[in-house]
Amino acid sequence: MEEEEEGSGEEQQRFSYRQRLKAAVHYTVGCLCEEVASDRGMPFSKQTIAAVSELTFRQCETFAKDLEMFARYPVRTVCWPLYLLLRIQRCLLTPVRKVSTYFWRRHAKRSTINTEDVKLLARRSNSLLKYITEKTEELAQFNTEQKAKKKKKLEDDNTKSVVPAEAAAAKKDGS
Amino acid sequence: MEGTGGGFRKDLVSKLLQLHFTDSKTKVSGDALRLMAELLTIFVVEAAIRSVRQAQAEDLALVDMDQLEKVLPQLTGKEPLMPETDTPLQPRRLS
DSSP states (O other): OHHHHHHHHHHHHHHHHHHHHHHHHHHHHHHHHHHHHHHHTOOBOHHHHHHHHHHHHHHHHHHHHHHHHHHHOOOOGGGHHHHHHHHHHHHHOGGGHHHHHHHHHHTOOOSEEOHHHHHHHGGGOHHHHHHHHHHHHHHHHHHHHHHHHHHHHHHHHHHHHHHHHHHHHHHHHHO | OOOOSOOOOHHHHHHHHHTTOSSTTOEEOHHHHHHHHHHHHHHHHHHHHHHHHHHHHTTOSSBOHHHHHHHHHHHTTSSOSSOTTSOOOOOOOOO
16 A cells, blocks of 8 residues: 555656746746737737647657657768678677777767757758857857856966965075 | 857756666767757747747747647757758857
8 A cells, every 4th residue: 555655645746847847848938928919019918838848848748758769879971881781790709999999989879968969959950950050159169268267267367376486496406 | 250148058958868868888979969059049049030930920929839849840850950941050159
C-alpha cells in the first residue's frame, strides 16, 4: 500500500511541476500577445491566448526531441558513404582504428546541444533561418568581445603583479 | 532596435526543454539557450500577428479561436513558417 502512495506522490509532483511550467509559459505568452494587441489595436480573446500558450508548450516537446536528435546524430549527408565504409571496416579490422578516429570524432555523440542544432530547427523557413543565423553571429561577436576584455584584464593584472616582483628582486641584488 | 519587454526567460526555456529530453545527460549550451528563447518568442509573436491579420481581414473587432485555427497550419510546419511573400521579421535585440 505504501508503495502505491509513494508512486502516486511522485506522479503528483511531476504533474504539479508540469502545471507550474505551463503557467509560466501562459504568463509569457499573455505578455507577448498583449504587446501585439496594443501595437495593432486588436485585442485577443482569453481563449485564444490560452490556445497559443498550449500550442507553444506542445511545440517545446517537438523542439526538445529534435534538438536532442541533432546533437546525438550530427552525421552530414555527404559523409554517409564514408561513414558506412568506416563502420564496415570497424567491424572487420581493428587495426584501421587509428585512421578512423579522426572521422569518429567528427561523428561522435554530443550530449550538449549547440547553436548549430538550433539553426537546424529553423531550416524550414528561409527568413527564420536567416534571422537565427544573424543572431548566432551577433552572439559569437559578443562572446569574442567578452573574451578579449577578459584577456586584456588578465594581462593588465599580470603587468601590475610583475612590477613588485622585479622591485623585490632588485632589492635583493642590492643588499 | 531595442527588443520589446516581453520574451521567454532562459531559465524557463531550459526547464521546458529538459522536461522532454529522453537522455538525462543531454544539456543545452548557453548560446543555444539564448537562441531558443528567441525562437520561442518569435513563434508566439508570429502566431499573434498572423491571427491579428486574419481578424483584420475578416473585419472583426477581436481575435478569436477561429482566426488562430486558420493560421495554425503555417505555424506548425505543415506549410513553410514564413512564406517568402511575407514581410521580413522585425529585428529584436537579444536581451
